[in-house]
Amino acid sequence: MKKVRIEDAAGLVLAHDLTKIIPGEFKGPAFKKGYVIKKEDVEILKDMGKYHIYVLELNKGDIHENEAAERIARAIAGDNIYFSGPSEGKIELKAKKRGIVKINVEGLNKINEIDDIVVATIHTNTLVGEGQNLAATRIIPLVIKDEKIKKVEELGREYYNNIITVKALKPLRIGVVVVGTEVYEGRIKDKFLPVMEEKIKRYGCSLIGTKYSPDDTKLIENKIKSLIEKGADIVLTCGGMSVDADDVTPQAIRNAADRVVSYGIPAIPGNMLMLAYRGKIAIFGIPGSAIYVKNTSLDLLLPRVLAGETLTRKDMISYGHGGLCPGCKVCVFPDCPFGK
Ligand SMILES: Nc1nc2c(c(=O)[nH]1)N[C@H]1C(S)=C(S)[C@@H](COP(=O)(O)OP(=O)(O)OC[C@H]3O[C@@H](n4cnc5c(N)ncnc54)[C@H](O)[C@@H]3O)O[C@H]1N2
């Protein structure tokens, strides 16, 4: 600690809290330990009777917590991220756009392994809104050795300064095939299309066509193909996905696609979902549960496809841990553990 005249204190770091007392009104720290004194604080501090203060002497190679947090944030942030702070040594990383947040967990863990460094994030692959808080970083002590921050910066470079990014959602064109002879014949009212329309709107996409099909493999296949010819980027095929004698949608999708990523996903509700591709066009087979549950496995996968990802079987398998919807009375998805 070093005692300095208040006029010489701008830019220096306060060594302890400075208490302000206004009788009957306020008692507490007006300036906190670690605060970097600004020019405009000088008069306020004089009003508080502080003509001299103790400041922290930063040795060569010491970095103050604010600067450390700023350097860590710059080292880890990729596309579509902005910062707020530092406030009390903490910087928050926020989303510039609505999209899917991608966290490089391996890189994140390596950074947190460095003593005194803290980077906390939300879960990877979560759908996030513009301005949403995605991560926060700070160091544990008030000052830290430059080498430690340099190590973070090295790791940041190793991971292409892409430890945390947001992939923006694209407004893609979607076609819907509603499957079920009972619906096709008008025995029951269609409940699937309104649910899909709500999702298409929710994710900022457009519906380019709807086809109804009885439970007939060839007819379903043709309707999927005709929507693709019409320009669909994604086809949502609804119903007929389970094990009944009439459930032929999985076979129809197989026939329409070049490759099936998976039939079945370890996420409930929606475990009988199928994802396949015809070229770059994603074809989903959506099981009946989507009619009565607001969010299913489709809501985990569809935003990722909209964010430009081509999903693999490994992506789908990895949903098992966290893939059971807790079934809350009021659904707060995606701000919940489902799919995390
Ligand atoms: N023995 C088994 N039964 C079921 C299994 C299973 O593994 N073994 N899985 C269950 C799960 S999980 C789900 S989800 C559903 C999957 O249902 P499907 O996709 O096959 O749906 P459907 O059989 O076509 O229809 C179920 C039910 O919903 C009505 N429905 C269907 N489409 C519409 C529509 N567009 N509008 C209104 N109502 C619709 C349909 O009439 C049926 O009553 O299977 C479980 N069973």
Ligand code: MOO
């Ligand atoms: O496939 Mo069902 O949708 O688990 O609920």
